[in-house]
Amino acid sequence: MQKHLLGVALGTLVATNLFAASVADPDRMPAFSWDHVPLYMHIRKDTAFTEDEIRYLATFPLITFEKATGHTDFGSVEAGTLHAARAVKAINPAKKSCITGT
Numbered sequence: 001m002q003k004h005l006l007g008v009a010l011g012t013l014v015a016t017n018l019f020a021a022s023v024a025d026p027d028r029m030p031a032f033s034w035d036h037v038p039l040y041m042h043i044r045k046d047t048a049f050t051e052d053e054i055r056y057l058a059t060f061p062l063i064t065f066e067k068a069t070g071h072t073d074f075g076s077v078e079a080g081t082l083h084a085a086r087a088v089k090a091i092n093p094a095k096k097s098c099i100t101g102t
Helices: 002-024 051-057 077-091
Strands: 041-043 062-064 097-099
Touching: 051 077, 062 077
Parallel strands: 041 062, 062 097
Antiparallel strands: none
C-alpha cells in the first residue's frame, strides 16, 4: 500500500512539475486554440518512415513516437525515433514531439 501511495504521489509531483514548466515556458507546448478540435498523432512503425509519411506527420501540432519506432532500419528505438523526429522538424521547426519510454 505504501509503494502504491508513493507512486501516486510521485506521479502527481511529476505531472505538476510538467504543467508548471509548460506554463512557465509556453514554447515547449504545441499551439492550442478552442477555435477548432486539436489533432495529434500517436504512432509506431518499426521501419523508417517514407518521405510522404514524414510530410504527413509534419502536419500535426504534436506527434508521439511510440516504442519501437524505426528499430528495424536504424538498429535501436532511440536512433529510429531521433531520425524520424529530426526529419519532421526539418519540414516544420515549430513541431513538438513526445517520445515514449523504450
